[in-house]
Amino acid sequence: MAEELIVAQGTKKEKYETIVPQIRAIIEGETDLVANLANICAALKEQFDYLWVGFYLVKGGELVVSAFQGPVACTRIRKRKGVCGTAWAERKTIIVPDVEKFPGHIACSSLSRSEIVLPIIRAKEVLGVLDVDSIGLADFDETDEKYLQQIIDLIKF
Numbered sequence: 001m002a003e004e005l006i007v008a009q010g011t012k013k014e015k016y017e018t019i020v021p022q023i024r025a026i027i028e029g030e031t032d033l034v035a036n037l038a039n040i041c042a043a044l045k046e047q048f049d050y051l052w053v054g055f056y057l058v059k060g061g062e063l064v065v066s067a068f069q070g071p072v073a074c075t076r077i078r079k080r081k082g083v084c085g086t087a088w089a090e091r092k093t094i095i096v097p098d099v100e101k102f103p104g105h106i107a108c109s110s111l112s113r114s115e116i117v118l119p120i121i122r123a124k125e126v127l128g129v130l131d132v133d134s135i136g137l138a139d140f141d142e143t144d145e146k147y148l149q150q151i152i153d154l155i156k157f
């Protein structure tokens with residue numbers, strides 16, 4: 001497919017409705033995991049211009065940073081640490097409207113104000129997380145959760 005991304009103006013829902021089918025088309029014929037994770041990050045970053053969009057994968061009992069777009073990030077996060085390690089341990093999506101109010105939040109960038117982290121679960125095992133950070137307060141809600149989960153469900157491990 002052409003490597004040109006069509007980005008939408010409009011509501012968050014309209015933006016996701018535009019971007020999710022394109023992400024599906026980009027990754028469906030590709031078996032390389034990091035290639036697919038990298039293109040997902042690039043597409044989300046281009047559409048929403050969030051501060052940081054990226055994946056951490058569980059390796060050797062820790063989360064290790066994988067494909068991402070944005071400022072340099074912490075390389076490793078332990079289980080139950082930060083928002084990512086908590087989403088991993090609790091096996092659920094965490095939306096943080098104000099990172100300063102999340103005890104133990106790991107500030108990879110001082111510009112980050114709100115965050116959403118979704119665990120990636122296959123056969124009941126958490127394989128990693130998708131983390132999206134914004135410079136705006138309370139930028140994430142159930143709409144992000146719904147569509148980011150759809151994107152996660154497209155990833156073949």
Ligand code: SME
Pocket residue numbers: 052073074077081082083084085104105106107108109112115131133
């Ligand atoms: N804020 C995350 C750490 C990862 S970075 O923000 C990229 C956390 O608290 O787990």
